Amino acid sequence: MLILTRKVGESIRINENICITIVDMDGKNIKIGIDAPKEISIHREEVFKRIKDENLKAAGGGGDLGALSDLFKKK
Amino acid sequence: MDVAEGTRIRMKEAPKITSSGVPWTEDQVIRFPAGLPGFENARRFIIMSVPEHQPFHWMECVDEGNTIRFAIINPLSFRPEYQPKIKKEELATLNIGNPKELLLYVIVTLRTPLMESTANLMGPLFINIREKTGKQIIIENDAYSLRERIIP
Numbered sequence: 472m473l474i475l476t477r478k479v480g481e482s483i484r485i486n487e488n489i490c491i492t493i494v495d496m497d498g499k500n501i502k503i504g505i506d507a508p509k510e511i512s513i514h515r516e517e518v519f520k521r522i523k524d525e526n527l528k529a530a531g532g533g534g535d536l537g538a539l540s541d542l543f544k545k546k
Numbered sequence: 547m548d549v550a551e552g553t554r555i556r557m558k559e560a561p562k563i564t565s566s567g568v569p570w571t572e573d574q575v576i577r578f579p580a581g582l583p584g585f586e587n588a589r590r591f592i593i594m595s596v597p598e599h600q601p602f603h604w605m606e607c608v609d610e611g612n613t614i615r616f617a618i619i620n621p622l623s624f625r626p627e628y629q630p631k632i633k634k635e636e637l638a639t640l641n642i643g644n645p646k647e648l649l650l651y652v653i654v655t656l657r658t659p660l661m662e663s664t665a666n667l668m669g670p671l672f673i674n675i676r677e678k679t680g681k682q683i684i685i686e687n688d689a690y691s692l693r694e695r696i697i698p
Contacts, residue, residue, distance in 0.1 A: 509635040509638055509639060510639050512580070512636075512684070514684050514686065515686065518668075518684060518686055519583060519684065521668070521692055522583045522584075522666070522668060522669040522682070522684050522692070523583035523584040524584070525653070525655060525666050525668075525669070525692055525693070526582055526583055526584040526585060526616075526653065526666075526669070526682075527584045528655050529616050529617070529653045529654065529655040529656075529666070530584075530585065530614045530615070530616055531656070533656070534617065534660070534663075535656075535660065536596075536599045536602050536604065536617055536656070537596075537598050537599055538660055539602060539617075539654075539656065539660050539663055539696075540598060540599045540600060540601070542660060542661055542697055543601065543602075543624075543696065543697055546697050546698065
């Protein structure tokens with residue numbers, strides 16, 4: 472991992488089109504601003520990981536969808 | 547062969563079969579250019595609707611060597627009030643011009659017992675039916691559950 476030290480107000484540029492700025496610091500909290508093209512998805516890592524883990528669990532491909540459908544219609 | 551310029555030659559397409567044994571054609575394919583979180587290389591899917599499975603469908607990957615499939619459902623069929631807040635920029639990447647072009651699904655996690663199966667309302671699938679492209683969009687706020695019971 473590349474590690475850089477920055478002060479509040481300073482930035483890091485990734486390629487030509489992504490710029491990450493340290494906006495503010497308050498104790499352990501660091502506020503970060505990100506300028507990036509709209510097609511780039513930006514998420515908090517823990518949120519992304521929860522979606523990923525749930526996708527992995529859902530992708531089994533097995534299971535009786537017909538039976539689930541019957542349960543759904545009966546509810 | 548004497549063919550005028552610009553003439554389309556129709557090649558007879560060999561029928562293709564998904565890994566779960568369902569025939570499909572290229573015009574059914576929905577592209578997910580970024581894949582899905584956890585499956586970044588799964589780019590092309592088809593949605594299969596079997597009458598006995600309604601309101602559920604299968605969304606199956608048709609990329610070579612990739613056999614994953616997801617059970618999906620329109621979230622409005624069990625949560626009519628579902629209205630995730632999506633950033634304009636996120637929808638712009640799908641080129642949705644008209645809400646009628648939009649198909650909305652969520653992924654179902656089948657569980658044992660089946661009654662406890664859940665749907666992922668935090669990561670809905672948005673599909674542009676005109677361009678046949680899709681994206682799983684992550685809802686960052688806590689308004690919706692990652693594991694919402696489908697059958698209460």
